[in-house]
Amino acid sequence: MIYFSKQNIRKKLLTIVMSIVMVSLLLVGGVLVYWDINVTREELVIEVTTLAEVLGDNSRAAIIFDDKKRGEQILLSLKRIPQVNFARLVDAKDRILATYFKNPTLSHDKNGFIEEGFTFEKDYLEVRKIIYLDEVLVGKILILYSLKILHEKNRNIIFVIGSVLLFTFVVAYCITLKLSKVISDPIVALSALTKKVSETDDFSLRGDHRASDEIGVLYRAFNDLLTQIQNNRIELHKTHQQLLHSEKLSATGKLAASLAHELRNPICGIRNVLEILYERGSLSESHKNHLLMAIKESDRVTNLINNLNDFNRPSTEKREQVDFQTVIYEILPMVKSRLDERKIMLNLNYAKNTPSVRFVPDQLKQVIWNLLTNAEESIAKNQENGAITIITERVGPNAVIQVQDNGVGISEEIINDIFDPFITTKTELKDLGLGLGLSIIHGIVESHGGKIVVTSGVAEGSIFKVILPADQGEEYEQ
Amino acid sequence: MALLLFISVPSGSSFAQEGNATREAQVKTAFIYNFSKFTTWPDRAFQTLPNNLFPVCLVGSDPLGKLLGQLAKSKTITDRTILFQSNPPQHELGNCRILYISSSESSRLDKILKSIAGHPVLTVGNSRGYAKRGVGINLFEKGGRLRFEINHQAILKSGLTLSSELLVLGVLVKGEN
Numbered sequence: 001m002i003y004f005s006k007q008n009i010r011k012k013l014l015t016i017v018m019s020i021v022m023v024s025l026l027l028v029g030g031v032l033v034y035w036d037i038n039v040t041r042e043e044l045v046i047e048v049t050t051l052a053e054v055l056g057d058n059s060r061a062a063i064i065f066d067d068k069k070r071g072e073q074i075l076l077s078l079k080r081i082p083q084v085n086f087a088r089l090v091d092a093k094d095r096i097l098a099t100y101f102k103n104p105t106l107s108h109d110k111n112g113f114i115e116e117g118f119t120f121e122k123d124y125l126e127v128r129k130i131i132y133l134d135e136v137l138v139g140k141i142l143i144l145y146s147l148k149i150l151h152e153k154n155r156n157i158i159f160v161i162g163s164v165l166l167f168t169f170v171v172a173y174c175i176t177l178k179l180s181k182v183i184s185d186p187i188v189a190l191s192a193l194t195k196k197v198s199e200t201d202d203f204s205l206r207g208d209h210r211a212s213d214e215i216g217v218l219y220r221a222f223n224d225l226l227t228q229i230q231n232n233r234i235e236l237h238k239t240h241q242q243l244l245h246s247e248k249l250s251a252t253g254k255l256a257a258s259l260a261h262e263l264r265n266p267i268c269g270i271r272n273v274l275e276i277l278y279e280r281g282s283l284s285e286s287h288k289n290h291l292l293m294a295i296k297e298s299d300r301v302t303n304l305i306n307n308l309n310d311f312n313r314p315s316t317e318k319r320e321q322v323d324f325q326t327v328i329y330e331i332l333p334m335v336k337s338r339l340d341e342r343k344i345m346l347n348l349n350y351a352k353n354t355p356s357v358r359f360v361p362d363q364l365k366q367v368i369w370n371l372l373t374n375a376e377e378s379i380a381k382n383q384e385n386g387a388i389t390i391i392t393e394r395v396g397p398n399a400v401i402q403v404q405d406n407g408v409g410i411s412e413e414i415i416n417d418i419f420d421p422f423i424t425t426k427t428e429l430k431d432l433g434l435g436l437g438l439s440i441i442h443g444i445v446e447s448h449g450g451k452i453v454v455t456s457g458v459a460e461g462s463i464f465k466v467i468l469p470a471d472q473g474e475e476y477e478q
Numbered sequence: 479m480a481l482l483l484f485i486s487v488p489s490g491s492s493f494a495q496e497g498n499a500t501r502e503a504q505v506k507t508a509f510i511y512n513f514s515k516f517t518t519w520p521d522r523a524f525q526t527l528p529n530n531l532f533p534v535c536l537v538g539s540d541p542l543g544k545l546l547g548q549l550a551k552s553k554t555i556t557d558r559t560i561l562f563q564s565n566p567p568q569h570e571l572g573n574c575r576i577l578y579i580s581s582s583e584s585s586r587l588d589k590i591l592k593s594i595a596g597h598p599v600l601t602v603g604n605s606r607g608y609a610k611r612g613v614g615i616n617l618f619e620k621g622g623r624l625r626f627e628i629n630h631q632a633i634l635k636s637g638l639t640l641s642s643e644l645l646v647l648g649v650l651v652k653g654e655n
Contacts, residue, residue, distance in 0.1 A: 061643035064512050066623070070647055133515060 009187050013180040014173075021172040029165045037154050044125060045118050048145045051081070052129040056089075056141040060131055062098075063091050063139035071098030078102075078143070085124060086144040092137050113142065123147055186215045190222065203230040260305040267305065271298040303333050319448075321471050323356035324392045324401045327364050335372055344379055344386035351393035354400075355470035359448055367441040371403040371464050374437065378407030378462060398450075399470045404463045410456035418454055499541060505624050506617055507545040510534075510578060510602055513615060514555045516644035520637045523575060523598035524558070532558035533573055535566055537590060538580030540604075546578070572597035579613060581605040587613070598637045609651040614638070616651070627651045 004015065055074055062070035071089045075098050078084045087100040119126045125145040131138050186209045193207045203226050209219035277283070278291040328348070339346055357364070372388070379386035383406075391402040410418060419442040438452075445452050450468035527533065532555045536543045543564050550560035555576075563574070571577060571594050579590060581604055591601070591612045601614040609616035609627035614636065616627040628648035633640055 058643065061516060061641070061647050064515070065509065065644075065647050067647045 008184075010180055010184040013184055014176055017176045017180065018169075018173060021169060021176075025165045025168055029161050033158055033161055036157050040150065040153065041120070044145070044150060045127070048125060048127045048143055049118065049129065051078075051084075052127050052141050052143050055087075055143075056129050056131040056139070059089050059097075059141065060133050060138055063089060063131065064133070066091070066097070068098055072100075074098070075100035083146045083149060084143060085146050086142075088142045089139060090142075091139045094140070097139065113140065116140070120147070183215070186211070186219070190215075190219060194222075197226065203233060264302070264305050267298050267301050271295060271302070274298065300333065317360055319358045319360050321356050322359050322361050322364055324354060324364075324368070324399070325350050327361070327368055328390065331365060331369050331372065334369075335376065339376065339388070342376070342379070342381075342386065343384070344376060344388060347387065347389040349389065349391045351391070353394045354392040355394050357399050357448070357450075357468045358471045359468070360444075363444045363448075367444055367466065368401070368403075370437045370441050371466070374464070375403050375405035375407065375462070378405050378409070380408055383407065394470065395467070397470055398467045400465060400467050402463060402465045404461065406461040409458045409460045410454065410462055411458050415454065415456055419452065502624075503541045503545050506542055506604065507549055509617060509624060509626070510542075510546070510576065511549060511553060511555070513600065513602065513644070514576065516641040517600055518639040518641075519556070519575060519598050519600075523637070527573065527575075530558050531561045532556060532575055533561045533563060534576045534578075535563045535571065535574035536578045536580065537565055537571070537586075538582035540578070540580035540582070542578060542580070568593050572599065574599050576600045576602065579603045579608070584608075587611055594636075596636070600636070600638055601632070610654055612653055615648065625649070629653050 004012070007015065055077070059071060059074050061067070062074060075087050075089060078087050078100050079102070082102070084100070085102045089097040089099075091097055113128045116128045116130045118128070124147055127143045127145065129141050131141060189209070190207055193205060197203060197205050206223045206226060207219045209216055274291055274295045278288060278295060281291075283291070336346075372390075375388045379388075385406070387406050389402075389404045391400075391404070393400050393402075419438050442452055445466055445468065448468060450466060453465045453467065454462060455465075456462035534546055534550065534555070536546060547562045547564070550562035553560060566574070568590070571590065574594070575598065577590075577594065577599050579587065579601060583590060584605055587608070588611070594601070601612075603609070603613035603616040604618075605616070606618070609629040609632075612629060612632045614629055614633045616629070618625055618627065626648045627650075628640065628645060629651050630640070630645065631653050
């Protein structure tokens with residue numbers, strides 16, 4: 001059994017089928033031969049017994065009247081049946097009335113018997129019959145019938161059936177050889193494919209099998225699996241890259257924060273000096289104006305540093321009453337210079353009745369910062385009329401802030417996934433962000449009970465609308 | 479010496495060596511009894527007779543008589559009890575169904591046969607020429623064995639039928655008339 005289980009599929013199939021064929025053939029053949037031989041035997045017994053009965057009936061008078069001549073005459077008719085070797089008539093006391101020898105040299109010489117019936121000896125059939133007259137035993141007859149011809153016939157039967165079985169076996173073998181391939185070939189191929197994929201780590205390989213049976217199902221499932229793995233690997237790779245990048249960003253952010261923190265003191269120092277110079281120094285008017293400018297600039301730097309700090313500080317998670325305008329005002333310094341550099345126009349349109357919202361301040365900053373950054377980045381470097389419009393208003397019970405740009409827009413394919421994590425349209429590695437921005441602010445907005453909606457089309461710019469429930473406090477009035 | 483059963487005839491039915499008369503009589507008795515096995519009597523043969531009796535008669539003197547008497551005690555013919563009569567009156571001979579005519583009655587044979595003409599009687603004799611003279615079956619000895627002649631005509635005339643098995647064993651003889 002162990003040997004068997006080690007064979008390949010093809011050999012297994014072959015062995016199984018041929019074993020079944022062989023057993024079936026042997027059974028059938030065996031039964032046929034046995035049945036035929038038995039039937040032949042039965043028929044022979046009936047024949048010879050009938051012969052004995054007929055002769056016996058005709059011999060009654062001869063036996064009763066002890067007419068040997070007549071007895072012999074009757075038995076002589078057996079000459080016509082060449083298979084009869086010997087026959088004998090005896091009377092009731094087992095005294096011989098007549099005997100027939102086909103070949104006088106034959107060794108048989110049977111006398112009386114007690115039980116009538118038949119016996120199959122090696123070379124002959126012995127049939128014994130009791131002869132009755134009016135239900136009284138008058139004599140007995142015994143016939144010996146040669147089985148040579150029967151044996152020959154049986155040998156022929158066995159030979160013929162044996163030949164047929166052998167032929168059938170060979171044919172079955174050939175057919176199985178061919179047909180088993182239908183099963184074994186695809187399995188072997190699949191097994192080879194699996195091995196190859198595992199060895200070469202090449203998940204782009206596929207198996208080819210078109211049948212609709214279970215093997216076909218296996219193939220399709222395997223192919224799907226390979227595709228899945230392949231995709232997963234790509235995704236994994238992407239994620240890995242993005243993770244690396246995110247770590248870099250995070251490190252950068254930390255670096256920026258600590259840098260900013262470090263800058264704070266020096267700037268403070270510089271400002272103080274400038275202030276002192278401005279107040280106490282004896283300078284001309286134009287020099288004083290220059291100093292004023294310098295002081296303003298260092299204030300600006302301080303502001304920037306403060307805002308950067310704020311931005312990187314972990315969120316306090318406490319919701320407060322905030323309004324859009326304040327937040328935008330705080331962020332603006334950080335983006336303004338870049339916008340000016342790129343000659344992008346910024347329009348601010350605050351509606352008077354824009355309500356405030358209940359929000360974690362840092363997180364609202366993060367939301368608006370992100371929208372602004374996205375808007376800026378979506379305006380191509382060579383676009384001359386770049387413009388970003390921010391609108392705040394009240395719509396029903398909600399406070400709405402809308403950031404609109406006239407940049408490259410978002411294609412139809414991506415727009416449905418735009419808030420999914422890791423989606424990014426940036427193609428250059430230096431611009432490559434996490435692609436997390438929108439998904440994070442989406443989560444933030446939703447957790448505050450609001451929603452973000454985007455409308456965009458390729459080369460049509462984008463409109464990002466953030467809808468938040470108004471805080472149950474007063475309306476904000478500018 | 480027990481009477482041998484009807485079928486078992488003394489070995490070879492040959493008694494020439496012994497010349498034993500009893501033995502001979504035994505064989506003859508057996509033969510007579512066995513003849514009945516191969517003879518068919520017409521139905522009317524038993525209608526006039528007392529119920530269930532089968533008359534076996536003997537005319538003349540013959541040691542067979544004793545044996546036939548003994549046979550009657552132990553055997554039946556056609557399932558009927560044998561009624562053995564020795565030398566019944568002539569006018570009653572027609573009631574016999576088997577009639578053994580001994581050789582001593584040779585001179586009276588024709589008269590006997592005449593008196594039973596038309597009656598279903600199986601006549602059995604034991605003398606030379608009996609069959610030719612009209613006896614149905616006539617026993618004779620040849621080559622040390624007991625054999626028999628058959629006058630088939632006579633038998634048929636009596637209204638009896640003999641089985642072909644028996645016919646083939648006997649020597650067929652033609653009657654005088």
